[in-house]
Amino acid sequence: MLRINRKLLQMDREGKKVQVALIGTGKMGRGLIAQMSRIPGMRPSVVVGRTLEKGKAAFLTAGVSMEDMVITNQLEKAKEAVQKGRFVLTEDSDLPFQIDAIQGVVDATGSPIFGAELAIKTLDAGKDLISLNVELDSVIGPLLLKRAEEKGLIYTGSAGDEPGAIMELSDFALGVGFDLLAVGKGKNNILNRSMTEDDLRQTALKQGLSPRMLTGFVDGTNTMIELTGVGNALGFVPDIPGCHGPKATPENLSRIFSLKEEGGILSGYGIVDFAFGMAPGVFAVVTSKNEDVKKLMGYLHMGEGPNFILHRPYHLTSLETPLSIYNAIVEREATIAPGCGQVCDTVAVAKKDLKKGESLEGIGGKSCYGMIVSHSTQQEENYVPMGLLTEGAVMKEDVKKDTWMTYAMVDLEDTTLLRLRQKQDIMEWGGSGEV
Structure with a gap:
């Protein structure tokens, strides 16, 4: 993964750049603009937003001058600006599909309805799709993956989002030879399924979020959607409808997420779930049939077994998206994709x-x-x-x-x-x- 640093530096020295369009200038989009503006060989060349002031403020905060920005809805002006290495801000979401220099599109809208149209236009324009829109992926991700594969394109979720972080941890576990039993995420908020935006308006505004967005987290919907994306990538399902969602710590989670006959809560393995006490991280429960491996895990202070917890204590949302942009466009690899279909x-x-x-x-x-x-x-x-x-x-x-x-x-x-x-x-x- 870290070869990104060397590869992008080499591309930058050769005058080559990964150029993407970003759709959405909310909290996630602004964070991505900030990071990409610091990375040699990678540019958010076109930024689309309903409120151009947000995109402009993000660029200015990242150290981009007004002289390096072009605000336009006109295709020819946008093409010329990108060719000259300037950044385009636009309200026209169709503009990026008509600019040949744009290699990929990043969906940071969070809207499944708008995102569906955006995804089809992106793939039909022959551009890779890097999606933070887990809401969309949970509904038609397999269809979008198939459409991308037919066109030789990459459809991927994002590193930094919890599904992407879980997938990276799962890839690591499977890659070194462990059996993967369960995966999940820490619950970052309280869980109250009756909450509305009216209840959370003041809290949301203090956090710089829309009340609707925060409500989707607190009422549990977004956790369910994120785990749906993971299940569709790994072929895992919830053990019970809505998941267990126990209280847990890194020290006892492997025991809790074991079978009932082993003293845990599960009826079977191959499951997705969430836990209170593990936020803001993600986790994977693993084991091995090899006794030498189990003994070595004990020696390495990973617990007594037979199950062990691999825990990543953070996820950095869109701040990690550049990794997925690079892997999709340069390495032709997805961070996470629903390759198992709608599971x-x-x-x-x-x-x-x-x-x-x-x-x-x-x-x-x-x-x-x-x-x-x-x-x-x-x-x-x-x-x-x-x-x-x-x-x-x-x-x-x-x-x-x-x-x-x-x-x-x-x-x-x-x-x-x-x-x-x-x-x-x-x-x-x-x-x-x-x-």
């Missing part, structure tokens, strides 16, 4: 009593929260994936709080995302997203 789903559950004719909201809204289940359960029960809910969705009938929502209960808005999910659902998936 898990995050589905909608009523956050309150809902009435017939009532309009719903998406992730972080007042209507529903998300719970992870196996994809087979989602299909058997006809549950609605949480990412498909929009403000245009309307209830067909009354339901009580904590009802698991089915397609029969909701009139969904006709979106690109919905049509792509319907297309994905009729496909039969093999390994690596092949149909």
Whole structure:
């Protein structure tokens, strides 16, 4: 991984650069601009945002002068600016697809509805897609992976996001010969599935977040979505719907995430879950059938076994995204991708009593929260994936709080995302997203 430093320095000396477009100038997008502006051989050449002032402020904070920025929605002016090594700020999200020098697009929007259209346009334009949009990936990630592979492109999640961090830890564990039993993340916030943006508005604003975004974390939806992405990459499922979510420490987690007959909480291995007390890190529970390896792990102060915990105590979100940009565009490798197909789903559950004719909201809204289940359960029960809910969705009938929502209960808005999910659902998936 660290060969990135040498390779990019060499590219920079040769006058070559990795050039990407960044879509989204929220907290994650601004952090990425700050990091990329410091890396030789890598540039956020085009930045797209609804609020150009955010992108401009991010560049100025990173030490980029106004003279080096071009603010325009005109294609020819944007092409000329990129060619001259200047940075383009634009409100036109279609602009990057028409600039040949742009090799990849980074989706930092967090919107599954907009992200679906963005993803298709990116891949159809022949550009790699580096996505921080786990909300989108949880719904149609396998279809996007297949489409990318057919075009010889890379579709990848991001290093620094917890799914990417979990995958890196899993790759390490499998790469050195361990058996991978369970993986997961620390819960970074309290868990209250009834919380709304009204409850969290002041806290969110103090943290520089939108109230909807924070609500999606506190009500557990985003944790479920992140674990869905991991499950689809590894072929793992939750042990129970919604996961266990125990309190744990690095010292006792390997015992907790063992089988019931071994004194733990699990009915089986090959699972995703989360734990309180492990934030902001990620973890993998591993073992070995070799007694010499178990003894050596004990000697190395990794516990008595038979299960052992590998724990990474941090994840740096978009500050690590440059690693995925480099690996995708230069090395042609994904950090994390749903190569096992749709193994898990995050589905909608009523956050309150809902009435017939009532309009719903998406992730972080007042209507529903998300719970992870196996994809087979989602299909058997006809549950609605949480990412498909929009403000245009309307209830067909009354339901009580904590009802698991089915397609029969909701009139969904006709979106690109919905049509792509319907297309994905009729496909039969093999390994690596092949149909």
